Amino acid sequence: MLQDSFNRKFNYLRLSVTEVCNFKCNYCLPDGYKCETRPTTLALAQTHTLLRAFAMVGTKKVRLTGGEPTLRKELPDIVALCNDTPGIESVALTSNGYRLAQKLPRLVDAGLTALNLSADSLSPYTFSQITGNNSLDEVLRCIDLAFELGLKKVKLNAVLLKQYNGTQLTQFLNFIKDKPVTFRFIELMRTLDNAAYFNAQHVSGQSIRTTLEKSGWQMQPKGPDAGPAVEFCHPDYAGQVGLIMPYSKDFCASCNRLRVSADGKLHLCLFGDANDDLTPWLDDGDVTGLATYLSNRVLTKWQGHQLHLGKSGLTRHLAMLGG
Template identity: 55%
Template sequence: MTPQQPLIPLRPVADIPPAPASASGIVPQSSDTTLQDTHGRRFSYLRLSVTDVCNFRCNYCLPDGYQCSDTPEPLSLDEIATLAQTFAALGTRKIRITGGEPSLRKDLPEIIRILKNTAGIEQAALTTNGYRLSKQIDDWVAAGLDQLNVSIDSLDPQQFQAITGHDKLQEILSGIERARELGLTRIKVNAVLLKTFNESGLSQFLNWLKTTPVTLRFIELMQTGDNAEFFAAQHVRGEDIKQQLLQDGWQPKLRGSHDGPAQEFYHPDFSGQIGLIMPYSQDFCKSCNRLRISAQGKLHLCLFGEEGHELRPLLHYASADIQQHIRTLLGQKKESHYLQAGRTGAISHFAMIGG
């Protein structure tokens, strides 16, 4: 898909009113009903993919670009509303909109608004590659966006283009500045660590954080079904970065109840903070608090799980039935992703279910 291609068409749907409960009677329950698996982990965070289409060609994800497929159309607004209400009733308090690239959906502001108007959902977040950020951030904030994550794998324009296939770095940085002007304070920048592309750019990122109040998150490259050779050549250990930060005076930060798996650090001399996502670290999965829904409505218990579980056909059933089905499925969640053992599950690239 090229950047000039039209936005993804969607079915017309009825407006979703900002009511505390849906017509089906789904209402959020008390926090003691929060989803819990057989390993004692509680799940208050949902990553909701709204499309698997992406217009970037990141070398660690879609080096050949998005390949069109015959998969069903993405979740409609009504289906998204039902899912949000269902998971809110199960104790979900944060929903992150992911892709592919979510901004390729022309109704993204409506999706944000639906999540914000769902009783029980406290945080509506968005992860984007930033391609449309400077043009659309005003609409996203007006719809109620609480948190923004933007992928920037290098602050060097040439390296950025080499990784993503697009010369958009300065425009994306301008979009982040506009988000700050609009009062959005919860901004994170994601960078996948790559040995021959951006590992040497750590100092450039640190200089940027001196005066920029964002959280920069370094993500350790993970092996998927399609990238074994690339992974072997480019993998950088997050633990090495962590030890360097500690030696340079960075201090660990306490993890919030709905935060993802990043270990975050702050430094008194820096306006920004740093997070490290290290899936190969010991006990990484013990802090898991998230579930994933694909753009076609499948529940993924783990990013590296063997399969997705169909929820879409159930969305017209009674809410109690859907909730019980989700609880039953959660009993199948494994203790670990076993990524350290070389298992990559069914995932071939991260655009499939939003990372």
């Protein structure tokens, strides 16, 4: 398994399949996705090589991200490649849920095992304010459909925003009273293009955690392939709550994931200052060579990000790598 010099083990790959997005979330792409040239994405053969190399060095979970991954027409084929790669045990998708219902059955048939949907507010008006889209009902309908199709892991993501959803915790919790889903609250992160927005909207996840603990929510132990979320359960609720707090102390100590962009760049950290072009190995179909490279390269991964210093590395906006 991949292991860095701080003894962290990496069994989780976040693979972006496109940086294109069809929402205009005000914390990410307030003016919508813009690109002067046609975006580059890995071909299926390149993706196959990538997955086999990562599996060779211990990757067990792959999450497909964007941009909005459902805009990639080959998405079912990519899910199938993940599912058919020996060693990959979990294939997850993060989506904004727009027009996903018509595509979800085929994705599940291809091997999808987990689904994360974005629901930054449960108020249709506020949801539209944040995302620039009026599809909240459509997004929420995907939850029931996912369970009908047999998915066991369904999560909702909400980025905490002071002006928009900062006072809606009760509404979020009421939603999971009788639904076995995890609602995850994510601290807004500073990127290269959102400094003013960040300063105006950032909400500390610690305030949510304090409220939860005072209300009887109990922190849960992490699974072996879990991400950085701290998860809580309550005996009176069918669902759970997750908190992703990148500005908290020792947030990076449990890091277990690496990221690859849609054009085949390895990012050791979401907010790192460098990326590595993996296409020479991918073009050659060199699984063993890429696996060896990954094993050596991960040893250079630094102990943590520098978000607390206002440094966001190469990350212009979160659509680049899907968080």
